[in-house]
Amino acid sequence: MTEADTFRTQVREWLESHCPESMRSPITSEEQVCWGGRNSEFYSDDQETWLRNMANKGWTAPTWPTEYGGGGLNGREAQILQQELKRITARPALYSFGISMIGPALLKYGSEEQKQQHLPPIIRGEIRWAQGYSEPNAGSDLASLQARLVDHGNHYRLTGSKVWTSYGDKGDWMFCLVRSDSEAPKHGGISLVLFDMDAPGLTTRPIRLISGKSPFTETIFDEVRVEKDQVVGELNTGWTVAKYLLTHEREMIGEGGLGQSGAEPLSSIARRLIGMDGARLADPVIRNDIARLEIDEAGLALTVRRARDEVSAGVSLGATASMFKYTGTELNKRRQELMMSIHGLDARDWSGEQSSEGAVPRTWLRSRGNSIEGGTSEIQLNIVAKRILGLPG
Numbered sequence: 001m002t003e004a005d006t007f008r009t010q011v012r013e014w015l016e017s018h019c020p021e022s023m024r025s026p027i028t029s030e031e032q033v034c035w036g037g038r039n040s041e042f043y044s045d046d047q048e049t050w051l052r053n054m055a056n057k058g059w060t061a062p063t064w065p066t067e068y069g070g071g072g073l074n075g076r077e078a079q080i081l082q083q084e085l086k087r088i089t090a091r092p093a094l095y096s097f098g099i100s101m102i103g104p105a106l107l108k109y110g111s112e113e114q115k116q117q118h119l120p121p122i123i124r125g126e127i128r129w130a131q132g133y134s135e136p137n138a139g140s141d142l143a144s145l146q147a148r149l150v151d152h153g154n155h156y157r158l159t160g161s162k163v164w165t166s167y168g169d170k171g172d173w174m175f176c177l178v179r180s181d182s183e184a185p186k187h188g189g190i191s192l193v194l195f196d197m198d199a200p201g202l203t204t205r206p207i208r209l210i211s212g213k214s215p216f217t218e219t220i221f222d223e224v225r226v227e228k229d230q231v232v233g234e235l236n237t238g239w240t241v242a243k244y245l246l247t248h249e250r251e252m253i254g255e256g257g258l259g260q261s262g263a264e265p266l267s268s269i270a271r272r273l274i275g276m277d278g279a280r281l282a283d284p285v286i287r288n289d290i291a292r293l294e295i296d297e298a299g300l301a302l303t304v305r306r307a308r309d310e311v312s313a314g315v316s317l318g319a320t321a322s323m324f325k326y327t328g329t330e331l332n333k334r335r336q337e338l339m340m341s342i343h344g345l346d347a348r349d350w351s352g353e354q355s356s357e358g359a360v361p362r363t364w365l366r367s368r369g370n371s372i373e374g375g376t377s378e379i380q381l382n383i384v385a386k387r388i389l390g391l392p393g
């Protein structure tokens with residue numbers, strides 16, 4: 001047996017005894033998603049057990065160093081773990097902007113004290129993070145941001161506002177891009193700072209969406225205190241940290257385009273709801289669209305696998321994340337459009353939010369935002385054109 005085979009056997013045995021049976025099926029409603037955090041309520045005892053087991057092993061952040069509570073796995077081992085989780089259709093134990101965004105940035109740019117303070121609670125799902133990047137006049141042109149950080153001797157004060165803060169009302173801590181030097185050139189006066197969202201002077205206002213839900217807030221800062229040791233990297237170098245963090249965000253969002261592991265394939269849903277004409281799906285247009293989508297999804301899955309192997313070999317993901325973000329989100333929009341077509345008139349059913357059928361129009365509407373969040377498709381295409389294809393700007 002190779003080392004990889006031995007590791008796979010160990011993972012398989014561990015999962016057999018530590019992944020509760022009810023955690024081995026696709027998530028069917030938002031309530032079943034575990035985000036962790038100070039105020040989190042578990043959907044079931046099994047969900048809590050599953051998070052605790054994975055966190056104790058460090059496998060909520062498999063490749064992070066063990067000294068901060070991570071799994072310490074190398075790229076190949078992490079890949080095997082993912083394959084074994086997929087094999088039993090295990091639900092993600094934790095969804096976390098801490099793991100997908102600020103954690104990687106802290107590992108690369110954070111001080112030792114910041115790593116020790118923040119990484120272990122992220123891994124255990126104890127602190128939920130929110131992202132304070134966009135402002136009313138700074139979205140695609142993020143570097144135009146105006147939230148001001150002012151030096152008050154032994155601490156800073158932050159004044160201004162952010163918008164589209166996903167789950168801003170549920171966040172415990174925020175990683176936030178601020179203008180720390182108004183005199184410096186646009187990109188040179190920005191810092192990335194961290195603060196507790198319970199701080200006095202911070203308020204959130206819900207933003208209601210077309211889907212009827214309100215997963216966002218406006219976040220307003222009125223002289224919010226920021227400690228001096230909570231600047232990530234050097235003061236005024238936040239743009240570099242912010243861009244690195246965005247590659248991780250874009251990779252995470254793009255991989256969402258590969259669909260949920262274990263979810264019923266579109267072709268099978270179509271067979272069930274539309275019916276067959278002999279050996280073929282009865283609707284030739286939908287049949288054609290599903291075939292095209294599945295081919296494109298397979299292409300993305302293979303490209304992601306190749307890039308992961310390159311990352312394991314030490315190549316940085318960089319602008320490739322924009323390629324994944326663009327392709328993954330456009331594919332997800334196509335998949336949700338097709339789900340609507342497959343469900344026909346039933347797709348208008350808005351009522352059964354909890355059931356997978358009733359969720360169809362809401363999921364379709366949610367997918368529209370997919371190619372906007374983390375930077376729009378146009379912005380990703382600009383990055384691919386400039387940094388991958390080398391076209392003139």
Ligand SMILES: Cc1cc2nc3c(=O)[nH]c(=O)nc-3n(C[C@H](O)[C@H](O)[C@H](O)COP(=O)(O)OP(=O)(O)OC[C@H]3O[C@@H](n4cnc5c(N)ncnc54)[C@H](O)[C@@H]3O)c2cc1C
Pocket residue numbers: 130131132133134135136138139140141162163164165166167369370372373374375376377378379382
């Ligand atoms: C579901 C969702 C979740 C989000 N969560 C968060 C969050 O947690 N935290 C956060 O900070 N932000 C969040 N955002 C905000 C998101 O990052 C911004 O919406 C996004 O960056 C676009 O900015 P904007 O909305 O200001 O649009 P604009 O920048 O005003 O863009 C408007 C249109 O112009 C196009 N455009 C702009 N500039 C160019 C250009 N140079 N070339 C070509 N086309 C261009 C855009 O592609 C777009 O179509 C979220 C957004 C969504 C939809």
